[in-house]
Amino acid sequence: MEPDTINSVSVTTPTTSTSSVNSTITSDFDTFLQLLSTQLKYQDPLDPLESTDFAVQLATFSGVEQQVLSNELLVALGDTLAASSVADMANWIGTVIRAPMPAYYDGDPVTIAPNPAAISDKVELVVSNEDGxxxxxxxxxxSADPIDWxxxxxxxxxxxxxxxxFEVVSYSEGxxxxxxxxxxxxxxxxxxxEGGQILLVLDGDVAVASSQVSALSAVSQ
Incomplete structure (x- = not known):
């Protein structure tokens, strides 16, 4: 098979930045200070809040902000690792994979690996169009030997x-x-x-997760 389109690798650049995270935290901290000032202004003068209560509030806010920052950094790290994984799999482009997926038919036979149940006495291949x-x-x-549709x-x-x-239906005694x-x-x-996983795109925009691939081989000349 000869590729009829330009092969490409799509890498999503992480959009989370440290500056945006810092800006959000600064804004939230300013809001917290305003709330704290309002609390001091309207507290009961006969029963003022203890200094330890303020310390607890500050510590709680600091802990929440640190957790938010950690989560944002983890998201950014995940995006970076995903982009790295895509680059690492660039050598899969142009190879032939086998997976449970639909196929684009353009006049050439489609090769299928049926893999029916071992104890079956009858096997059918069911073909459906894009509308189901x-x-x-x-x-x-x-047999598990490849066949051509x-x-x-x-x-x-x-x-x-x-x-x-394509669907394989195995029967035993009807x-x-x-x-x-x-x-x-x-x-x-x-x-x-996409969505935290690596997708392999084939002819007809058929996409399959790399984790579903059961075989990989070079293109036949």
Whole structure:
């Protein structure tokens, strides 16, 4: 397979800055001082607050602010590590992965690793389109060997280009014993960081988490 798009690595630059955090803390501290001044102004002169009470309030505020600052710094650190992970996985671009995911069909056969239940006596491959409509259901060998889905109907007419979903249904004595998404092969076009995880993007904008990849190989020439 030859890549037909420009490969790229998307890295999200951390947006949390130390200056913004410091600005927020300064603003909150000013607010706290105003509240403290108001408390002193309107306290009961016959029963004033003890100095130890002020010390406790200051210590509590300081502890909360330190926790907020720590959380902000941890978020920034997480963003930095995520960006680093994306860069480290740049060498996955252009390789072929196998994962439980849909595939983009553009006229070329889609390679599938069915992996049915070992005790099954019948296995079906169910194909659905992007709208979730079942378009094909066919019996396949009771084997984990890869197979090619031709992408054509019973008359040999190709289906429309688009994203298709594949499911392997295993039967034993007429009963379904396993039904799960099929493992599909596809070439990585892009690596992105989103929601704290690394996503691999393939043809048709199909995205799969790197943690779901079960095999990785070089592109066949």
């Amino acid at each position: 409509e079942e378009i094909e259901r066919s019996e396949i060998p009771v 031709s992408g054509t109907d019973e008359y040999g007419i190709p289906y429309e280009d688009g994203v298709y979903f 009963e379904i014993i396993l039904q799960e998404p099929a493992q599909v092969y596809g070439e990585v076009q892009e690596v992105v960081s």
